[in-house]
Amino acid sequence: MTIKAxxxxxxxxxxxxxxxxxxKRRAAFPSDPEKGMLKRFAEHVGVDPIQMSQLRNGHKDLGALLRDRIETALALxxxxxxxxxxxxxxxxxxxFQTAIMELYxxxxxxxxxxxxxxxxxxVAAxxxxxLLPPCD
Structure with missing residues (x-):
């Protein structure tokens, strides 16, 4: 996979x-405005809101260290x-895919x-x- 990919x-x-x-935020807080949602997401994952904006609009690339931090914050x-x-x-x-990911x-x-x-x-049939322990 290329760097760009x-x-x-x-x-x-x-x-x-x-x-x-x-x-999820709208389900929990229906009156939450759209404005400020990116800032709340950035704070949730521990990233500066300006940096999050730059990541989203392609002005900055998401490096491995930040990727790891975001995955940890989101329990991915x-x-x-x-x-x-x-x-x-x-x-x-x-x-099915949604249900499996939620289970995980x-x-x-x-x-x-x-x-x-x-x-x-x-999957391997x-x-x-x-996988079960032997019965004695």
Whole structure:
């Protein structure tokens, strides 16, 4: 992946997270105005609001250290901002992807590895019983 592709993907995914933040914020605080939403998001992830604006409009690139800090603040897995998260066109696939990501986000960090192991087994069409401890 080229440097430009990485910066574009990070910007797209940051925008996706900003939109998610706004939806959640509006659900919790319906009277919250649109004005100032970027500042609230920046504060939420621990980034200067001016820097966040520069990241969004492409005047600055999102580097690895800041990417890591934002992923941590948003409880995203490491490298999430570097991964393509374009939603599939099919509505059922979109709903499934959204549900899986929400399950992952709600899973405690210590259990995420086990969750990924289960899904990897399912994707590989391996029996789940292989993951269970032997019965004595």
């Amino acid at each position: 990485v910066s574009e993907r990070r910007r797209e995914n940051l925008e996706m997270q900003f939109e998610l933040f706004k939806r 897995p490491s490298g999430w901002l570097d991964t393509d998260h374009a939603m599939p066109a099919d509505a059922d696939a979109q709903a 986000r709600r899973t405690p960090d210590a259990s995420r590895g086990a969750l990924l192991k289960v899904f990897s087994h399912l 391996k029996p789940i019983e292989e």
